[in-house]
Amino acid sequence: MSEPFRIKVCGITSEDAAQAAVEAGADHLGVVLCASVRRVSRERAVELTTRVPAAWVGVFADGSIEEMIGLARDLDLAALQLHGRETPALCRAVRDATGLAVWKAIGPALRGHEADYRDAADALLLDAGTGGSGRTLDWEAVGAEFPRSRRRIPLLVAGGLDADNVGLAIRASDPDGVDASSRLESAPGVKDPDRIRAFVLRARAAAETVRRGATGAAR
DSSP: OOOOOEEEEOOOOSHHHHHHHHHHTOSEEEEEOSSSTTBOOHHHHHHHHHHSOSOEEEEESSOOHHHHHHHHHHHTOSEEEEOSOOOHHHHHHHHHHHOSEEEEEEOGGGTTOGGGGTTTOSEEEEOSSSSSOOOOOOHHHHHHHSOGGGOSSOEEEESSOOTTTHHHHHHHHOOSEEEEOGGGEEETTEEOHHHHHHHHHHHHHHHHHHHHHHHHHHO
């Protein structure tokens, strides 16, 4: 049984953006809790996650386990996304301490070490930059390097995704999910509801097309 396709809209800073993502059918909403133009305070994060019920993912980078445990509890997170240079051991410790899924982001600094995290995280997220950079991956290279037949862990792709290119990214890399942030904004840190809706719609349509094709080929 294949993994359900996941669509995540990250860097949510307003209730309007959160509501637009939920109504569009996004599976996960990301709230940034580390250094970023999209970072929100603990108090603002509590407001967002309380007022807009959703599967919220907290984004951290090289934070302390104590901080992550506390925020995971206060925000009732569905998962934690670790975007720094966290080791496999730390990923396991966070997962054990919170009882939540851990998604490990793999940026340029950790490329080549993906296999180290296969048993330490619940999903890998390949990013072209450090998060919110707007840079894109070579999606065809991702598809060749991480073919579905050899995956032992769900693979999400991120980096410069929007409604115009997400279909190409999905067709080329056949990921288990996509994550977008900066290109869904009208200004840094300000999500555009129309861009969110268009992105989710096109990502869902492309994923369904790719999966229908794979099922047909398998027959």
